[in-house]
Amino acid sequence: MSGVRVLVGTKKGAFVITSDGKREKWKIQGPEFGGWEIYHMKGSAVDPNRIYASQCSGWFGQVIQRSNDGGVTWEPVGNKFEYVGDPGTHLHYDGTSKPWAFKRVWRLEPSLTDPDTVLAGIEDAALYRSSDPGQNWEEISALRSVKPTLWQPGAGGMCLHTIIQDPTNPLRIYVAISAAGAFRTDDGGRSWRAINKGLTSKYEIPDPDADVGHCVHNMAMHPSRPNVLFMQKHWDVLRSDDAGDSWHEISGNLPTDFGFPIGVHAHEPETIYVVPIKSDSEHYPPDGKLRVYRSRTGGNEWEALTKGLPQSDCYHNILRDAMAVDQMDECGIYFGTSGGQVYASADSGDSWAPIAKDLPGVLSVEVQTLS
Amino acid sequence: MTNASMIRVVLPFHLKKLAQVSGEVQLEIEGPVTQRSVLDAIEARFPMLRGTIRDQSTQERRAFLRFFACQQDLSLESPDVPLPEAVASGAEPLLVIGAMAGG
Numbered sequence: 272m273s274g275v276r277v278l279v280g281t282k283k284g285a286f287v288i289t290s291d292g293k294r295e296k297w298k299i300q301g302p303e304f305g306g307w308e309i310y311h312m313k314g315s316a317v318d319p320n321r322i323y324a325s326q327c328s329g330w331f332g333q334v335i336q337r338s339n340d341g342g343v344t345w346e347p348v349g350n351k352f353e354y355v356g357d358p359g360t361h362l363h364y365d366g367t368s369k370p371w372a373f374k375r376v377w378r379l380e381p382s383l384t385d386p387d388t389v390l391a392g393i394e395d396a397a398l399y400r401s402s403d404p405g406q407n408w409e410e411i412s413a414l415r416s417v418k419p420t421l422w423q424p425g426a427g428g429m430c431l432h433t434i435i436q437d438p439t440n441p442l443r444i445y446v447a448i449s450a451a452g453a454f455r456t457d458d459g460g461r462s463w464r465a466i467n468k469g470l471t472s473k474y475e476i477p478d479p480d481a482d483v484g485h486c487v488h489n490m491a492m493h494p495s496r497p498n499v500l501f502m503q504k505h506w507d508v509l510r511s512d513d514a515g516d517s518w519h520e521i522s523g524n525l526p527t528d529f530g531f532p533i534g535v536h537a538h539e540p541e542t543i544y545v546v547p548i549k550s551d552s553e554h555y556p557p558d559g560k561l562r563v564y565r566s567r568t569g570g571n572e573w574e575a576l577t578k579g580l581p582q583s584d585c586y587h588n589i590l591r592d593a594m595a596v597d598q599m600d601e602c603g604i605y606f607g608t609s610g611g612q613v614y615a616s617a618d619s620g621d622s623w624a625p626i627a628k629d630l631p632g633v634l635s636v637e638v639q640t641l642s
Numbered sequence: 643m644t645n646a647s648m649i650r651v652v653l654p655f656h657l658k659k660l661a662q663v664s665g666e667v668q669l670e671i672e673g674p675v676t677q678r679s680v681l682d683a684i685e686a687r688f689p690m691l692r693g694t695i696r697d698q699s700t701q702e703r704r705a706f707l708r709f710f711a712c713q714q715d716l717s718l719e720s721p722d723v724p725l726p727e728a729v730a731s732g733a734e735p736l737l738v739i740g741a742m743a744g745g
Contacts, residue, residue, distance in 0.1 A: 332704060
């Protein structure tokens with residue numbers, strides 16, 4: 272392994288932060304697409320030089336950028352995301368029905384096997400695929416047949432933010448939507464079902480145990496155990512050992528189980544990470560202490576990781592897409608804050624250091640491990 | 643003798659960067675010079691701008707963009723109304739403006 276490339280999407284542009292395998296000295300490049308919101312960037316696992324970026328603006332709408340040289344140069348590709356047929360309506364914040372309408376692309380998930388194929392999760396929630404790579408987008412519309420009139424926006428909008436491909440079964444894909452819940456296809460997208468049994472949302476939806484309507488914030492999976500999923504819900508951290516068919520809570524001794532991202536260690540499938548946030552009304556760390564919590568037991572037993580992180584007067588948020596892990600022998604963990612810091616740990620979370628201190632608010636963090 | 647007009651368009655900063663142009667854009671328009679014909683010509687020459695000025699499906703102007711020319715706000719005009727003669731003749735540019743939202 273020769274090094275890592277951290278892809279940071281912010282409220283005012285994209286940044287690429289690189290280091291060698293020691294991960295001690297860092298070089299920041301950017302901003303690219305200055306002044307635009309970069310909701311997400313992600314590189315292909317098959318061809319790391321192929322990177323996709325979601326570039327958007329309240330003024331100018333959505334642009335998708337593609338790089339074929341590791342982020343040195345970029346070219347705009349297709350940005351037309353049309354729903355199949357009449358998309359109908361979903362629930363709005365005020366309980367009324369509102370027509371589906373495209374807002375932005377939250378997630379770009381390159382295929383695990385084909386660098387020319389990429390999935391996109393959008394707001395208002397829907398899933399798209401491009402096979403040409405990024406020029407044309409086709410909706411995988413069967414997803415929107417799973418009780419869509421009960422889907423509703425979370426505080427960030429009604430976004431499809433999580434896409435997880437099963438590395439052992441190309442027909443199986445998981446997605447998560449805020450606020451609709453988690454969904455799975457076992458036939459490459461032709462049919463979908465809600466996988467929310469065990470989720471309880473007492474203060475968010477009228478029926479706390481409903482099939483759909485839950486505000487799932489993020490999900491993660493270790494590629495060696497594709498039937499084990501971890502979830503950070505609006506409130507509650509959960510786990511499934513049967514590919515989402517059922518879930519149970521693993522919040523354990525967390526100081527609060529509200530939060531956004533959740534991650535899995537690259538080499539230890541039972542080691543997981545969350546960043547507890549005080550509450551859905553107060554989006555900052557409890558007590559002004561920025562603490563990542565790690566469980567080495569797959570949940571329930573958590574330890575606070577504080578070395579190198581501010582332990583007083585810290586009131587940033589860490590958004591759902593703003594955590595990533597690298598594949599180095601000693602696993603690296605990365606996260607970005609709404610205050611523009613990017614923190615990295617080169618020792619599985621034992622200690623941390625900022626690799627960027629003064630960027631715009633961080634929307635997303637991904638990392639590529641380069642050979 | 644053709645029915646073509648050479649018109650001038652000033653794009654906002656971010657769209658100039660996206661289209662990789664500097665200064666004004668000059669476009670030849672066949673037939674009537676309207677918002678629609680100008681935007682059609684812009685999008686034909688700069689495909690990366692499709693969807694950034696008007697919605698690709700509805701063709702409606704994006705909410706936070708305005709069209710100014712000859713010291714007038716033409717944003718609410720029908721897209722098929724001829725633009726002022728000074729724009730059609732190239733004497734004055736059509737300004738595509740990002741609305742002053744956000745301070």
